[in-house]
Amino acid sequence: MTHWTLSRRGILRAATLLAGSLAMGSLHAQAPKYPQKPVRLVVPFAAGGAIDAMARPVAEALGRELGQPVIVDNKPGAAGNLGAALVAKAPADGYTLLVGTSATHGANPSLFANLQYDAVADFEPLSLWGAVPNVLVVNAVQGARSVPDLIKAAQREPGQLTYGSAGAGTSLHLAGVMFEKAAKVQLMHVPYKGGAPASMDLLGGSVNMMFDTVSVALPNLRAGKLRALAVAAPERHFALPDVPTFAELGLPGVDAATWAGVFAPRGTPPAVVQELEAAFARVLAQKPVQEALRANGVQIQSLQGERFRSFVTGEIRRWGQLVREARITPE
Structure with missing residues (x-):
């Protein structure tokens, strides 16, 4: 009787361990290390412009950090709104990112009545790079x-x-x-x-x-x-x-710059968000990247995560107030 009881306990324990092992194996199979393929970085402005010039040295360095190519994809149109909407609707898997700016995530939410994206609700702010x-x-x-x-x-x-x-x-x-x-x-x-x-x-x-x-x-x-x-x-x-x-x-209210940073679609897995935030922080600390950005007039300001999110909400509020007070509408 005792022998049968111990055997049953042993069997139950072995079954529990096996089930746990299988579950962990399944979890790892479902979540391979990010990234497993090239990352697409959407620049919502034309190639050769100021934002594109900021994005390319960052993308190249990010590719080295992640161990996968980061491909710059220019999608100009509608003051940056076309590219922003494209990324807002992309799969939230970390493989499609947006270079957001003082236009897409600053003035545009107040300038355009029918945006096809929500600058706050549709994105995970990852990293501010700096401003010109x-x-x-x-x-x-x-x-x-x-x-x-x-x-x-x-x-x-x-x-x-x-x-x-x-x-x-x-x-x-x-x-x-x-x-x-x-x-x-x-x-x-x-x-x-x-x-x-x-x-x-x-x-x-x-x-x-x-x-x-x-x-x-x-x-x-x-x-x-x-x-x-x-x-x-x-x-x-x-x-x-x-x-x-x-x-x-004596004119402290005049503060206007073109800033750029990177966003992921809302719902991107937290582990991927953390990986990208850390990677961008490392990239922006690299001297060759800093030199490339400064060559384009960029005053570097590296902010990640919640600090960047607070910056974005402040910019939307600041530019929105100015647009409403001056009754500015796009052409």
Whole structure:
């Protein structure tokens, strides 16, 4: 009787261990180590642009960290909304990621009434990379010598001084709105289909000023064709150490930059999210990546997880308030 009881207990114990082993084996079979194939990084803007230039060195380094290629896939259209919507609807498995920006996850939720994605509910924020601030530039021959001079001229002729932008609702336009509000002046906005034609008209003297990203403005600044008056950022830019910020000039409300970071579709497994957050933190700490980003005017700001999520919600709130107050609508 005792022998039979011990045998039964032994059998039950063995069965339990076997069941546990099979369950663990099944679990491991269902969740192979991420990633097992190339990762697609969707850039919702054209190849060769500022966001694309930020994404490529990060993607290359991320591929080395993950041990799988990270393929940049440009999906431009609708101010970044097309690519953002595509990723929002992609499988939440970590193999399709989005380079989100101050447009897709900043101003656009307030600018566009019928977005095909929810900037907060549809995404897992993974990592902020950094930002390229805007700088107020004028024609070096015809333009004002300083921000105070520009403000005085605008006060003498309300609504007569013009500023170009890459289009209504872009960060270049919103920076101008911020400047008008902070300086208490009225300017005339001249929207273009892109920053390049606006810059050409500034060089030709057709508009009085414009906000442009530091990276785009630098060649003409160094060539002496444009003059930088102030940087729309909390601190001076490393490429323009002699150019003051608007805050230094008594206009603290003028803070506008093009930032970029990466997002996964909401519902991506927590283990994959953690793996990607850690990988991006390592990538952004690498000197070659930092040098590549700085070469494009990027002020690096590495934020992951909840810190990045808080940053995004703050940006949506900040840009949304400005868009509503100024009653800005996309063209």
